[in-house]
Amino acid sequence: MDRLHRVMGALVGSAVGDALGAPFEFGPPDAFCGRFPTSARGVATEMCGGGTLDWELGEFTDDTQMALLVGQSLVERDDLDEADVFDRFRRWAEADPPDIGIQTRAVLQSGLPWDTAAAEHVRAGNRAAGNGSLMRTTPAAIFFASAGREATMDAARRISALTHGDPAAGEGCALFHEVLRVLLDGGDADEAVAAALPLVAEPHRAKWAQVCAPEWRPEDAAEANGAVWPTLGSALWALRHSTTFEEALRLVVDLGGDTDTVACVTGALAGARAGITGIPIRWTSVVHGRIPGFGPEVWELRDLQLLAARLDGNRGVRLHEPPPTRGQKAVEVTPGVWAADLDGARRSDRDFAVVSLCRTGGRFGHDVQRFAYLTDDDSNPVLVTVLDDVLDDIAALRADGRRVLVHCHAGASRTGLVLRAWAMREEGLSPQEATQWVAAVWPHLSLWNDSFTTALDRWGPEGE
Ligand SMILES: [Mg+2]
Structure with a gap:
């Protein structure tokens, strides 16, 4: 680690x-x-x-x-x-x-x-x-x-x-x-x-x-x-x-x-x-x-x-203010679970429970906003732990009757990872089936990060 x-x-x-x-x-x-x-x-x-x-x-x-x-x-x-x-x-x-x-x-x-x-x-x-x-x-x-x-x-x-x-x-x-x-x-x-x-x-x-x-x-x-x-x-x-x-x-x-x-x-x-x-x-x-x-x-x-x-000696680090995004508006990809990019999520209805998968520059103002620590590279040490934590929270927020909005910066790679894992967990799909299904309902999906796909192949959903 x-x-x-x-x-x-x-x-x-x-x-x-x-x-x-x-x-x-x-x-x-x-x-x-x-x-x-x-x-x-x-x-x-x-x-x-x-x-x-x-x-x-x-x-x-x-x-x-x-x-x-x-x-x-x-x-x-x-x-x-x-x-x-x-x-x-x-x-x-x-x-x-x-x-x-x-x-x-x-x-x-x-x-x-x-x-x-x-x-x-x-x-x-x-x-x-x-x-x-x-x-x-x-x-x-x-x-x-x-x-x-x-x-x-x-x-x-x-x-x-x-x-x-x-x-x-x-x-x-x-x-x-x-x-x-x-x-x-x-x-x-x-x-x-x-x-x-x-x-x-x-x-x-x-x-x-x-x-x-x-x-x-x-x-x-x-x-x-x-x-x-x-x-x-x-x-x-x-x-x-x-x-x-x-x-x-x-x-x-x-x-x-x-x-x-x-x-x-x-x-x-x-x-x-x-x-x-x-x-x-x-x-x-x-x-x-x-x-x-x-x-x-x-x-x-x-x-x-x-x-x-x-x-820890990284004296030069500063707060990261993420650059603007296209403002992809929230879309419902599966019942109760929505996706967006950063600015789309920032401007979304306040009754969404937001799950942020990237650096956001601060809270948006929703009463529920959760921040997962997930970088879009192959350096995530315990990706399956993060996935289990995020998906269990999404399930619990859905059970509380909340619409859940998942987003990352472009809404492409990290958002796609969580949507694919959600489809595996909720629909019992294989990683390949989940990827095809998300690509059909969320055209912004990006599959460039091989470590995410590898993690999904190893990951078995919990909580069922
Ligand atoms: Mg005290």
């Missing part, structure tokens, strides 16, 4: 976990699977909003707000500038964010400078081993991954120490940085922990070894999961007991308690493992939020993807 898929998976995955867990914060165990016993792919999904702080559907919380501040500072300074990160944190805290950790607030509002505020907080007898520095460190783990094990662990400790004076929190961040570094290289989390533990400072090593051990379970935790140890321990436990991003996130949100943060940390690791295409599009498409104190700008999926790429 391309490294960029994993990098974007880590940052988007952390924000998705944060938003998915937020409505369940401080709730009891098993609330998530109780409410969503199976995948919710129709108009209403597991991104349900609400909770004690009344989050918008898909809105991320302080975990991601602070993470984005760390990430922006690293990209703009091209290094770790602790005073700059601390200034951004303080400006954010002064803007009265809806959710802010107790330790974090006390330190940021103490009026003390960056290099003494957190230490003074501990010296005054306060606890400081919460998970509030771990939850925001994914951008730094991406940024410092290329510097190697010791450098990324050291950077983790320094950023943690800005608000969390207890070294136990810093050692947890250091372990997280190293695990993420290894996952971004396609490696194994447990092997990463084993290699990193000798670098964890005494006297914290034994306790970290305990919660990161393969046999540890969340019910073994000595503290509530607002503490740093069970947060990372639960994330690693969820990785071990799942194969997909969705399974890992279901496990941790169902733990209850500090669900947004545990899911945020888990989402980073599971997203790095699965890559961006392994995260369900019904979740990535709605994740969003603002950063209090930093203007009205709303961060969306494409902004998170862009920051992730920049953190």
